[in-house]
Amino acid sequence: MKATWEKIEKNKVVLNVEVDAEQVASALDRAFKKVASKANIPGFRKGKVPRQIFEAKFGVESLYQDAVDILLPESYVKALDETEIKPVDRPDVEIEQFGKGQAFVFKATVTVKPEVQLGEYKGLEVVQKESAVSEEEIAEELKRLQQRHAELVVLEEGTAENGDIAVIDFDGSVDGVPFEGGKAEKHSLELGSGSFIPGFEEQVVGMAKGEEKDVNVTFPEEYHSEELKGKAAVFKVVLHDIKRKNLPELDDEFAKDVSEFDTLEEFKQDIQKRLQERKEQANEQDRESAVVEKAAANAEVEIPDAMITSEVDRMFEDFTNRLKMQGMDIDMYLKFTGQDQATVKQQMRTDAERRVRNDLVLEAIAKAESISATEEEINGELDRLASQYQRSVEEIRVILSANGSLDSIEHDLIVKKTVDFLVENSKAVAEVA
Structure with missing residues (x-):
């Protein structure tokens, strides 16, 4: 098989594929076995019709569509592997030649991942929010606990x-x-x-x-x-x-009733510690989001509509799954809100485009900085998942392989390391009061 490609637009290439006549003959054989089991010819049992008799009655051309259906997917996947093209949408295929004793020739117009022109991504200024906890915040938490235990x-x-x-x-x-x-x-x-x-x-x-x-x-x-x-x-x-x-009184007895502490003062100190940890975690997430958004804003990339549509579909599927967990299906939600699926998906497009842009930029930065996930890190993540779900590592590997999620482990690790890289190379600036 021969496979070549040429770029025709910014995010589109044409893949030219030629499959030799021997493989075409093999595909025709497989197609005949498939249709012969259903062919009804007087004097012959189903599945026992000789090839020559079948072709004389129906013509060899009657096998072509089944043979193409067999050969095209296999050839297309192999051509992608050989050319290292990464499609982001289904190809537009045009068959140029197919016949008995001939090579199978087709071309596929493929939408591919866009090229990212990185801008400034090191030394970006991001706000470092204050993580100190005020007396008012502690009092508000105590008030919330009072209400809960009233x-x-x-x-x-x-x-x-x-x-x-x-x-x-x-x-x-x-x-x-x-x-x-x-x-x-x-x-x-x-x-x-x-x-x-x-x-x-x-x-x-x-x-x-x-x-x-x-x-x-x-x-x-x-x-x-x-x-x-x-x-x-x-x-x-x-x-x-x-x-x-x-409302119960805020005293030592209250602290004993709702916590592991003997005094209200000890309980307040624990509340302050937990609130501060929560704030620090939220602030770190805000800083990560801010530095990624800035790096993405500084980059130039023309995103194919197919990538945005695919991300919208993923987001919509996640949304319907969350509804099911809350005891509601998508039809109930649409009836309640007076919307249809198209409207909901349209509302998701802006966020979907942002997600795709950020992911493409992070992928480009990882490549530029040679950031990768080691085998040890991947195995460590598999160990963590095995422990979380109380399965063996091999079971987790089989499950992830079956649903196509094994590669996402490596991808997610690279993304995390790239975000960490951006944060480490950013400049924290104080929050303006």
């Missing part, structure tokens, strides 16, 4: 306030007509949470147990239901119970 007390007298849990019935209508999802009984609503339509919770504040009231609201223009956007609605509300949070 005891709910049912009030027999008084009116509902922000922060209370109001147990209500509600029945909504627009122009006197009920709408889907607008009715519920004994619903627990935390007042001030902002979980209902703007203006609803504010009108429940001040209601007493057993009180009935018409609550008038207007659905937001950006509401998920097309039928309700911007519409005025009336909810008939009945308040059954008011539950108020009884």
Whole structure:
């Protein structure tokens, strides 16, 4: 087999392939075995028709399409290996010659990874955010823990306030007509949470147990239901119970109840340590993201639309998988939001393009700086995965090979090392107050 290529556009090449006549003959043999098992010729059992009889009746040309279907994928993959072309989309194939006793000649127009012209990527200035934890942040964390461990007390007298849990019935209508999802009984609503339509919770504040009231609201223009956007609605509300949070005292007993510490002071010190670690980790991630974005912005690269579309498809698949983990499928989500798949995917394109650009630039920097993953590092990652999933390393290797993810281990390691390289060679500047 012969394979040559020539560049025709910035991100496109034409691959010219010639497969010798012997391989064509072999493909025709395989095609005949496939179709002979189904051929119905009087006097012969299926699968027992002689080749000469079959070709005399149907013509050798009847085997061509099956033979091409057999030979083309094999030849194309082999040609890619020989020429070291890395396609990013399906090829546009044109068959120029195929026949018994002839060579198989075809050309494939292939979209390939774009060339990246790197700009400045060393010495980039990135903001180093402050990681110190303030007394206000510690107090806020303690307040959050207070809320989590609060005891709910049912009030027999008084009116509902922000922060209370109001147990209500509600029945909504627009122009006197009920709408889907607008009715519920004994619903627990935390007042001030902002979980209902703007203006609803504010009108429940001040209601007493057993009180009935018409609550008038207007659905937001950006509401998920097309039928309700911007519409005025009336909810008939009945308040059954008011539950108020009884917050525990912030003292040593509280610390003992919610932590492993004996005193509130020890607990506060632990909170400060954990908050600072969290901040440092977040700041490091911000710095990594910032230096990658700057390096990508300084580079020049023309990204083929096929790469962006493929990334959108991957993002959409990840999104649908996350929905399933939350007990919702994509059809339910689309109905709830009033969107279709095309709209959701279009919203993902900007982020998809950014991801592809960043990945291409990081790959180019890794090549320029000879950054690679060692066998020891790859094996170390396999060991980590084996330990995480309680499988043997060989099992992990087989699983990753089966779903085509083994190469991604090396890719991810190189990306991480390249990001580390950019951070190490960047200049930290203080955050402007």
